[in-house]
Amino acid sequence: MSGLSNESYVLVFAGGEYPPPGRAAPVLNALGSSPQAVLGADSGLEGALVYGRFFGFGLDLVIGDMDSAPPSLLASLPRSKLEVHPRDKDDTDTVLALKRARALAAGPNGGTVVLVGGAGGRLDHALGIHGILGEDFSPDLWLTGEQAVWVLGKGRPGLEVSGLRRDDPVSVFPARGARRLRAEGLRWPLGGLDWAAGAFSLSNEIDPRHGQGPVGFHAEEGAFAVFLPLEERIHARPIKAAL
Numbered sequence: 001m002s003g004l005s006n007e008s009y010v011l012v013f014a015g016g017e018y019p020p021p022g023r024a025a026p027v028l029n030a031l032g033s034s035p036q037a038v039l040g041a042d043s044g045l046e047g048a049l050v051y052g053r054f055f056g057f058g059l060d061l062v063i064g065d066m067d068s069a070p071p072s073l074l075a076s077l078p079r080s081k082l083e084v085h086p087r088d089k090d091d092t093d094t095v096l097a098l099k100r101a102r103a104l105a106a107g108p109n110g111g112t113v114v115l116v117g118g119a120g121g122r123l124d125h126a127l128g129i130h131g132i133l134g135e136d137f138s139p140d141l142w143l144t145g146e147q148a149v150w151v152l153g154k155g156r157p158g159l160e161v162s163g164l165r166r167d168d169p170v171s172v173f174p175a176r177g178a179r180r181l182r183a184e185g186l187r188w189p190l191g192g193l194d195w196a197a198g199a200f201s202l203s204n205e206i207d208p209r210h211g212q213g214p215v216g217f218h219a220e221e222g223a224f225a226v227f228l229p230l231e232e233r234i235h236a237r238p239i240k241a242a243l
Helices: 021-031 044-055 071-075 093-105 123-132
Strands: 009-013 037-041 061-064 082-084 112-116 141-143 147-152 158-162 170-174 180-184 201-204 215-221 224-229 235-239
Touching: 009 021, 009 044, 009 093, 021 044, 021 112, 021 141, 037 044, 037 093, 044 061, 044 071, 044 093, 044 112, 061 093, 093 112, 093 123, 147 158, 147 215, 147 235, 158 224, 215 224
Parallel strands: 009 037, 009 112, 037 061, 061 082, 112 141
Antiparallel strands: 141 147, 147 224, 158 215, 158 235, 170 201, 170 224, 180 215
């Protein structure tokens, strides 16, 4: 699955399941030739190093309390690449890394923050990531083992998706302040869902009457998470203006 962007991007690696680098390559290559910065959130260090070897980029910083990253990997890094925080803190390691990434991505055009990993393993960690989607520091794109999760809301209200097949599951979940979402091309309409009450659309699919046209999403109030299969043939294009 690929996305289309001319912006710079910052990569944040969280612990937990992440897609093989080759499967994520179409998305990352479409974002740009190389990331502006690469951050690891504690044990996300492992994924950052795996991706770094595959793509040929380096690791800029590991952030967290360092309670789950392998000591041998930490020992192999210079002290300047470690930002150690106390274990008892208000923010998770992933949130600390995302806040730093958002600050690095800030600019005239607003860069993209991509979170890799964080799914699988502890369910509470994955739910914690979902809980911050739509915050000012949240990722624009979250790559899990098998899915690409696009976050729609302030600054990035629209998404156009092409290359979907009839059996490709498309799910939409409410995020921060979700109230109104317009979607086009899905088999089951989303207009009547009470997002504020926690409604969601699980395993929706492309409307067979829609033909091969793209599926569109537009967050009209609040933030939403659109879950798509992580496949090279699926192309997602974030849109800042109304669809």
